[in-house]
Amino acid sequence: MNSELQVIKPEPIKVGAKEVTLFQDGTDVKSTIKTLEAGNFVVIEGFYSDGLLLLKELKNHLRKKLPNTSFKEQREYRSVYRTLSNLILIEVVAHNLTVKKAPSIGWLEKLYTETSDFYLSFPQIQGLNSSWQWHKKGISIPVLRNKMHPYYGTYFPTRFDHLILFDNWLKRYNGSKKTAIDVGIGSGVLSFLMIKHGFQKVFGTDANPNAIIGLSDFMGETKLSRKIELDFGHLFGVWEKQTELIVFNPPWFPESHAPDSNDEAIYYNDTLFPDFFSEAKKRLLPDGKLVIIFSNLAQISKATKAHPIEKELAEGGRFQLEICYTKTVKAASEKTKRDQNWRSSEEVELWVLTH
Structure with missing residues (x-):
């Protein structure tokens, strides 16, 4: 693993004394929003909750000002909100937020070792805070x-249907378990599953440095660190040797049809799948298996009619289908605010391909 990797994190914001307006409970909200619309910084003073109040008032203001019905209008609304909300700042001193009743966020010390005093935007602080809660408390994965x-900044699953599908497949897998490659290892769930089911060595790659740094940190000097080897790189990175099993859980939405840029999902571009299949063919042993975890999400939400794995099987000439397992996704939480009627027909897919 490259020891010189730089973690991706929000950049500290440089603030000049003259361009700052202070906001706390009792400050005039309308004039504060005008300050934001003029492109000037507003620093939250007093309580953390004052920042939450200003964000709420900003949303109300923009809803009255901007139409917010069509997809295009919603995108415009989100864009304006993002720009203005990121002008709302909180000061960090000695790796702690200066406002009262603020959450304690361990990332401020862990990620910003080079400086202890700086400013970040309120939305960035919210993101760091929620990420720290996940990191500190941990998440239980059924399998x-x-x-x-x-x-911080690493994809992790919040739904588990596709993991249950993969776990069930691994239970039935009776091939060699000497090595496997996990392309786009993320938070490491698929690799941990392969180790759980007896694989001796897993090579994991990711183009996100935070995934590699985070997993190295998590595994430390444990047995896992001897069984899972990491590389920062696109697709297969430095791994050239042929292997018994290649596993890939790619993004499920095409980039040009992103339904909502705020969604946690990352979108695939036109070259990802052709490049992946071309490289996978070189690295799969003659009797090896290529397992791709996917979903019909893009098709049923009308983002695209194309299915990149079906396209490869029809036109690529590199692989043949051994089997495709599907699993119906659990209904969306009643708490969700998004319109997800199509979720009733959502299925996760596990494709097993061979030479």
């Missing part, structure tokens, strides 16, 4: 014995 503690 793993131990909790996961996801690192």
Whole structure:
């Protein structure tokens, strides 16, 4: 693993004394919002909750000002809100927020070792805070014995149907378990599952440095660190040797049809799948298996009609289908605010391909 990797994190914001307006409970909200619309910084003083109040008032203001019905209008609304909300700042001193009744966020010390005093935007602080809560408390994954503690800026699953599908497949897998490659290892769940089911060595890659840094940190000097080897790189990174099993859980939405840029999902571009299949063919042993975890999400939400795995099987000439397992996804939580009627027909897919 490259020891010189730089973690991706929110950049500290440089603030000049003259361009700052202070906001706390009792400050005039309308004039504060005008300050934001003029492109000037507003620093939250007093209580953490004052920042939450200002964000709420900003949303109300923009809803009255901007139409917010069509997809295009919603995108415009989100864009304006993002720009203005990121002008609302909180000061960090000695790796702690200066406002009262603020959450304690361990990332402020862990990620910003080079400086202890700086400013970040309120939305960035909210993101760091929620990430720290996940990291500290951990998340229970039904198919793993131990909790996961996801690192800042690293994808981790919040739904588990596709993991149950993969776990069930691994239970039935009777091929060699000498090595496997996990392309886009993320928070490491698929690799941990392969180790759980007896694989001796898993090579994991990711183009996100936070995933590699976070997993190295999580595994430390444990047995896992000897069984899972990491590389920062695109697709297969430095791994050239052929292997018995290649596992890939790619993004499920095409980039040009992103339904909502605020969604946690990352979107695939036109070259991801052709490049992946071309490289996978070189690295799969003659009797090896290529397992891709996917979903019909893009099709049923009308983002695209194309299915990249079906396209490869029809046109690629590199692989043949051994089997495809599907699993109906559990209904969306009643708490969700999004319109997800199509979720009733959502299925996760596990494709097993061979040479």
